Amino acid sequence: DVQLVESGGGSVQTGGSLTLSCVVSGDTNSGYSMAWFRQAPGKEREGVAGSSNRGSNGSTKYANSVKGRFTISRDNAKNTLILQMNNLQPEDTGMYYCAARRGYYYDSLFAAAQMSYWGQGTQVTVS
Numbered sequence: 001d002v003q004l005v006e007s008g009g010g011s012v013q014t015g016g017s018l019t020l021s022c023v024v025s026g027d028t029n030s031g032y033s034m035a036w037f038r039q040a041p042g043k044e045r046e047g048v049a050g051s052s053n054r055g056s057n058g059s060t061k062y063a064n065s066v067k068g069r070f071t072i073s074r075d076n077a078k079n080t081l082i083l084q085m086n087n088l089q090p091e092d093t094g095m096y097y098c099a100a101r102r103g104y105y106y107d108s109l110f111a112a113a114q115m116s117y118w119g120q121g122t123q124v125t126v127s
Contacts, residue, residue: 053104
């Protein structure tokens with residue numbers, strides 16, 4: 001099993017930037033596909049960025065709404081998943097969650113029901 005702890009959320013103005021981090025502890029030697037999800041009030045949880053394996057950042061996947069603005073990466077030395085968010089917009093507001101699933105997955109990276117491990121979330125507010 002792994003444990004996930006997110007940090008880096010906050011309040012920013014439109015056009016600003018934030019960097020979210022997700023520290024992974026536990027069984028970090030196993031390969032995990034990981035993703036960032038977000039959930040706005042009254043809306044379903046949606047995948048925004050995913051990384052399908054551990055080495056060299058692997059294959060990445062982005063929701064259309066964040067392409068060109070968000071970048072997902074892994075710092076394997078620090079067991080950390082990172083989400084760099086630039087040019088933030090009010091519609092990016094929500095609780096951001098880090099999630100993981102053992103194995104190599106790409107097509108189902110944004111399938112929340114199939115992710116096995118979740119962090120507690122970090123709030124992002126853009127105004």
